Amino acid sequence: MPRKRSRKLKTYQTSLGFYDQAVAAPSMKAALEAWGARSNLFHQGIAKQTDDPDIVAATMAAPGVVLRRPVGSDGPFTEHAELPTDLADDEDKPRSRSRPKSKSKSKPKKRPARIATKSSRTDDDQDARRAAAAFAKEEQRRESARRKEEAARAKERARRDKAVAAAEAALDKARHEHQARTDEIEAERAALDERAEAEETRWDKQRMKLEDAVRRARE
Template sequence: MPKKLKTYQTSLGFYDQAIAAPSMKAALQAWGASSNLFHQGVAKETDDPDIIAATMAKPGVVLRRPIGSDGPFTESAELPADLGEGEARPRRELKKRPAKTAKKQARKIDDRAARKAAAAFEKEERRREAERRKDEAARARERARRDKAVAAAEAALAKARREHEAKAEEIEAERAALDERAEAEQARWDKQRKKLEEALRRARE
């Protein structure tokens, strides 16, 4: 049986955010929070009837409104018009209302509506999980494509290096052979030159 939903509220960046979720952990996951905002005092379970009604109408969906405003929570909220020059307002702590105020203002949700909201939350969670799996699969495919391209480039570089080294060795061998021929030719010429110079010297006597 789906767990009963509660409405949680926090302030992140330029927005107040609210969601109907079965637990604080589920709310933090939906908000994409990297730390426990409830322990930090910037998130709480809300008893505001209007916020509860809005989130229960779209369980599992993160609703927003400009931070500091009293307007309704919606899926797409505009930025607040009175932001400072390039500065975001600091997070403000959310204070819990007295218990008796909560009892007076909290709007009752019958069991049937609660079950329906909880089922809708689970459906939204499954949709989000499917999106996450889809994104992970896309990232895995991109990593595989990149790894394949890197492997192909590395293989091409290694092949070109081997070919270069083979040609360099061949050229070096040819150079060594030419040096040997040059030395032999120089030795032959020196021997011949000496004989011819000696013959020339004798002819002049």
């Protein structure tokens, strides 16, 4: 029997609330389920597939686990991320009536592009295969648990059906016995009625004969 090939995992990224979120999943649908999204974020342009090697490496190390980082930052994705620092600073600072002068923001330095060598691509492929294998193993575990639960439910149904069949058989047996006894009593009652009728007929004949004898004796 041919082995079922495991689906290759991909890394998907989105921004929800105060966090950027990323997850390694076999499909966009699986990623939306992991994020708990109620709408298609990909169609809305809020989510996308990413090939960033740092993000891919982080998600592939924990397939199916949603990783986060403060929104707008370029830090690493982790399972437990803190709130954005600018949000925390805004909460701590008192609000001023006068609006401070805006300062020109310096453009962030672009990170140098990483040159993918044959060795790094091989390592990435190995990591991707290991992550896909881990995801497939977790799916197999869930499937095995589901089959065990279904087998337990089937066993319970069989036990209940057997008990019901035994109770119905006992009821049918008792019903037949009751009917047999009722028929026997009815037969005995019919025989008694016949004997009683024969006795009445005999008595009528005897009574009439004796009454004639009494009448003749009085004459």
